[in-house]
Amino acid sequence: MKALLIVDMQNDFMPSGSLGVEGAHHLVEYINGLMDTFDLVVATQDYHPEGHSSFGQGGWPVHCVQGSHGAEFVSGLNCDRFDYVVQKGLNPEIDSYSAFFDNAKQHKTPLDAYLKEKGVDEIYVVGVATDYCVKFTVLDALELGYSVEVDLKAVRGVELQLGDVERAIEEMVSAGGKIAVEV
Numbered sequence: 001m002k003a004l005l006i007v008d009m010q011n012d013f014m015p016s017g018s019l020g021v022e023g024a025h026h027l028v029e030y031i032n033g034l035m036d037t038f039d040l041v042v043a044t045q046d047y048h049p050e051g052h053s054s055f056g057q058g059g060w061p062v063h064c065v066q067g068s069h070g071a072e073f074v075s076g077l078n079c080d081r082f083d084y085v086v087q088k089g090l091n092p093e094i095d096s097y098s099a100f101f102d103n104a105k106q107h108k109t110p111l112d113a114y115l116k117e118k119g120v121d122e123i124y125v126v127g128v129a130t131d132y133c134v135k136f137t138v139l140d141a142l143e144l145g146y147s148v149e150v151d152l153k154a155v156r157g158v159e160l161q162l163g164d165v166e167r168a169i170e171e172m173v174s175a176g177g178k179i180a181v182e183v
Contacts, residue, residue, distance in 0.1 A: 004126070005124065006044070007043075008046050011075075013064075021157065022156065084114055123146050124151065127155060135172055149178045
């Protein structure tokens with residue numbers, strides 16, 4: 001079975017958010033259209049406690065704090081269609097770019113168990129950010145044995161350094177990920 005995995009389509013990652021990703025708001029309508037073509041739709045939600053270790057001091061700006069407007073899914077996204085939401089970044093000491101593990105790989109989210117329970121072996125990935133949460137989610141999914149496709153029309157990156165998005169795509173493809181042409 002193939003699942004649609006929507007990564008971090010939250011207010012703080014929209015262009016006007018605290019960690020805005022250019023063009024992310026343009027993905028909403030396209031992603032909504034994709035949902036109707038999948039039997040299973042899963043979304044990730046970056047969901048940090050206040051004072052998370054990734055905030056400030058050369059890290060990320062405060063973003064996606066639990067219970068905040070910034071942590072909510074972006075307006076217009078058809079959240080009623082979500083079958084499952086996995087929250088990540090809950091540990092105040094370790095960030096979690098991937099939907100499957102924290103960055104230190106000390107803790108696993110419930111996502112892998114959920115997907116296996118549902119018989120999912122293929123994942124179609126959309127969302128933000130290509131060069132962080134999308135990339136690490138894809139790499140971990142591949143490592144866990146899933147077949148993974150990334151829809152380049154439905155992802156956007158942070159691009160802190162020129163070429164980060166391109167390098168992330170190359171890394172995902174080198175690891176065995178596919179670039180989707182059509183659903």
